[in-house]
Amino acid sequence: MGAGSAGCVVAARLSEDPSRTVLVLEAGPAAFDDTRVLDPTRMPVGPGSDLAIDYPVELMSDTRGSVSRGRVVGGSGAVNGAYFVRAPDADFARWPASWSADEVLPWFRFLEHDRDFTGPRHGADGPVPVERRDAERFDGVGAAFADVALAAGFGWIADLNDGGDAGVGPVPLNVASGRRASTAHTHLRPALGRTGLTLRPRALVHRIAFEGNKVRGVVWSEGAGERLVLTNRVVLAAGAVETPALLQRSGVGPVNVLVRQGIPVVADSPNVGRDFTDHPEMLVPFMFPDGRDATDVSAPVVEVVLNVGDCEIRPYTAPFGDLVPGSGVSEWQLGVGLMRADSVGAVEIVSADPSARPSVRYGYLRSGRDRDALGEGMTVAREILSTKQFGGGRPGGGHVASPAARLSTAAHLCGSCRMGTDADSVVDERGRVRGVDGVFVADSSVIPVVPTRGPHATVVMVAERIAAFLAAPAGADTVHL
Numbered sequence: 001m002g003a004g005s006a007g008c009v010v011a012a013r014l015s016e017d018p019s020r021t022v023l024v025l026e027a028g029p030a031a032f033d034d035t036r037v038l039d040p041t042r043m044p045v046g047p048g049s050d051l052a053i054d055y056p057v058e059l060m061s062d063t064r065g066s067v068s069r070g071r072v073v074g075g076s077g078a079v080n081g082a083y084f085v086r087a088p089d090a091d092f093a094r095w096p097a098s099w100s101a102d103e104v105l106p107w108f109r110f111l112e113h114d115r116d117f118t119g120p121r122h123g124a125d126g127p128v129p130v131e132r133r134d135a136e137r138f139d140g141v142g143a144a145f146a147d148v149a150l151a152a153g154f155g156w157i158a159d160l161n162d163g164g165d166a167g168v169g170p171v172p173l174n175v176a177s178g179r180r181a182s183t184a185h186t187h188l189r190p191a192l193g194r195t196g197l198t199l200r201p202r203a204l205v206h207r208i209a210f211e212g213n214k215v216r217g218v219v220w221s222e223g224a225g226e227r228l229v230l231t232n233r234v235v236l237a238a239g240a241v242e243t244p245a246l247l248q249r250s251g252v253g254p255v256n257v258l259v260r261q262g263i264p265v266v267a268d269s270p271n272v273g274r275d276f277t278d279h280p281e282m283l284v285p286f287m288f289p290d291g292r293d294a295t296d297v298s299a300p301v302v303e304v305v306l307n308v309g310d311c312e313i314r315p316y317t318a319p320f321g322d323l324v325p326g327s328g329v330s331e332w333q334l335g336v337g338l339m340r341a342d343s344v345g346a347v348e349i350v351s352a353d354p355s356a357r358p359s360v361r362y363g364y365l366r367s368g369r370d371r372d373a374l375g376e377g378m379t380v381a382r383e384i385l386s387t388k389q390f391g392g393g394r395p396g397g398g399h400v401a402s403p404a405a406r407l408s409t410a411a412h413l414c415g416s417c418r419m420g421t422d423a424d425s426v427v428d429e430r431g432r433v434r435g436v437d438g439v440f441v442a443d444s445s446v447i448p449v450v451p452t453r454g455p456h457a458t459v460v461m462v463a464e465r466i467a468a469f470l471a472a473p474a475g476a477d478t479v480h481l
């Protein structure tokens with residue numbers, strides 16, 4: 001349930017076997033041909049968007065904010081920045097051994113068709129097209145940013161999907177012919193004619209129904225009323241906010257949370273919703289002296305990034321008011337994302353009502369290490385903005401102190417139903433939810449720690465692999481490509 005970045009992959013893969021019946025329940029609309037979904041130069045998540053939902057969040061104990069999630073077939077991947085960078089190999093040291101960098105590489109290759117690079121780390125036949133903008137075509141801000149970073153001595157990383165840890169390079173994008181290629185397009189749409197596959201858009205899942213600890217079915221609605229569909233297997237792919245909320249509403253979660261909401265306990269699973277990770281992002285406003293005329297309207301949201309220390313610095317290619325229609329932010333901004341943070345957060349339902357948004361608390365910047373690491377990234381960002389390419393020293397150019405830099409989140413939430421081999425983890429290495437029979441999770445919630453890059457490519461990889469586990473014959477130890 002949930003036809004987002006991961007759910008579209010799982011549904012497409014499971015329906016390859018015509019003997020299987022796959023019902024996909026997705027809360028958002030099917031909008032395959034909506035130009036907002038196809039356009040990689042904008043993120044249609046602003047106020048009033050019918051393709052996304054906003055959650056009020058607590059970023060720090062005294063700082064409120066919000067986080068968006070796609071609510072449309074294709075999920076957040078249908079409305080995101082189309083930055084499609086794999087988690088670096090070193091990240092997988094914090095995953096279970098069966099998800100080592102060597103184990104996952106064939107799955108990264110399997111899912112992609114890289115149009116720029118070939119060789120042992122790349123795929124040529126996968127469904128997701130990957131390409132980078134030629135540095136010659138960078139827009140005004142991207143070109144200035146790359147110039148400054150290179151002049152400052154940072155190395156050029158031509159392929160961020162096979163790169164070192166520090167340097168500047170063009171962003172791999174899941175874009176083809178100027179269109180965002182979400183998994184709604186790369187995976188689900190081509191599968192829709194299959195007899196065993198049914199997609200129900202605008203179908204809100206309320207909870208899983210259990211008999212004892214065995215799945216009996218799924219309770220959902222299309223508008224008013226409740227329906228029950230019987231099944232012995234449920235795959236949750238509602239994303240890192242709603243998947244733990246769905247489990248909690250179904251009676252699988254921390255007992256105190258369930259009791260508080262009057263939900264009968266099916267399985268005490270204290271870590272459902274706990275210890276998720278995300279990237280804090282400081283948005284540093286600046287004035288770009290060449291103004292909007294320098295903006296190439298075909299530029300993706302971000303086309304070049306600099307990785308330095310624990311931070312990633314992103315020169316957004318236009319003011320957010322343009323990138324996120326309706327957001328009303330008129331300044332240009334550099335994003336400084338802390339990609340390795342100590343902070344962990346929690347998702348908790350505040351009601352048994354499926355339409356109530358859960359509470360999301362981030363706990364950002366509690367550790368001195370996080371504050372120092374982000375401060376170092378901010379220093380580099382300000383140095384960049386003080387250069388002549390950004391109009392530093394000229395009136396109307398460079399860094400503006402007011403309004404001050406603003407803390408936000410990169411909306412990369414992962415790990416709210418952590419996968420692991422230990423009994424405290426929510427799901428095992430194949431995505432099976434511990435403590436109940438017949439429930440699986442296959443989305444960003446299972447990723448043990450948010451990747452040190454944007455998570456989208458890694459989410460798709462996880463979905464491909466868990467789908468293969470689900471499709472494997474009972475008793476199979478492993479799955480091969």
Ligand SMILES: Cc1cc2nc3c(=O)[nH]c(=O)nc-3n(C[C@H](O)[C@H](O)[C@H](O)COP(=O)(O)OP(=O)(O)OC[C@H]3O[C@@H](n4cnc5c(N)ncnc54)[C@H](O)[C@@H]3O)c2cc1C
Nearest residue numbers: 002004005006027075076080081083205239444454455456
């Ligand atoms: C604005 C934005 C920009 C981003 N930019 C980037 C980027 O450029 N690069 C990058 O790497 N990452 C980016 N991310 C993050 C990335 O897109 C997500 O990590 C990824 O898409 C998550 O995939 P998922 O399948 O776990 O969840 P989602 O893709 O969010 O899918 C969850 C789906 O479940 C559905 N759903 C939820 N609850 C229910 C319910 N009760 N019943 C039925 N359906 C339900 C939702 O409608 C949604 O379609 C961005 C995210 C956002 C929001």
